[in-house]
Amino acid sequence: MKPQNILNADLHCHSVVSDGTLTPEALAERAKNNGVELWALTDHDEIGGQHRAAAAAKAQGMAYLTGTEISVTFAGETVHIVGLGFDPDDAALKQGLHNTRNGREQRAMEMSDSLAKVGIHGAFEGALKFVGNPELISRTHFARFLVESGVCKETNEVFRKYLTEGKPGYVPHRWATLKDAVTWITQAQGIAVIAHPGRYNFSANEEYALFTEFKAHGGRGVEVVTGSHTKQEFVKYAETAKEFGLAASRGSDFHSPDESHTDLGALPFLPGDLTPVWELLADRIQA
Incomplete structure (x- = not known):
């Protein structure tokens, strides 16, 4: 059996249901053609495309995990929390995301x-x-x-x-809290993951606080290998995952063939000394 860390899993991408340019069906086809073995659609603050994505993955013969990416405010920054493997029909999660979209x-x-x-x-x-x-x-x-x-x-x-902040078209938005997002995901039987931590403009102390609070609320994963991380950040957040006892995730954050620097399925594999987040979600994977 192939080691879990070299599974070509892509657990972060976006469709027309949020701010991507492809349909869930087109994304599933692209993922399959690029060698993805386990896929998740993670539209921003929305799970309306989940049943379509799951059906499309099945049609492509590809394993699937439900997904979303929730915007939260932490220490004055917008932070994204990916949810994986949850029940897409959970009422509290649906209501929480609806409230987040308002505004x-x-x-x-x-x-x-x-x-x-x-x-x-x-x-x-x-x-x-x-x-x-x-x-x-x-x-x-x-x-x-x-x-x-x-x-x-x-x-x-x-x-x-x-x-961006300080520029003419920037307007801040007050999102959900970190506790809100993690709670919605975990109570819907999913796992919460900090998305692309290298993108946030945090000091070392603020980043430590983010991971500490995230874990205290029940968060269990972090994106280590993702489209916006450098090779040095792969190493840094692999160490962070081990420090906080978090599982590691992998996702391209693909939005569009014309805009995204990293295609679906094109990332390096996870380091072998980490626990892949999909190991914790084995019973939630739709084969």
């Missing part, structure tokens, strides 16, 4: 007003053209509109110039 439209209108002040008009309506689910309008949709309209050449440039 995105108002935030988007404020972003549009802010961009209008620097001469970029019609951004709200423009962003809506790229939204599969209006409840989930986000900065990514604004970025696509600004690229389409020629303001910037690529979405990364949009974020740098307009959509």
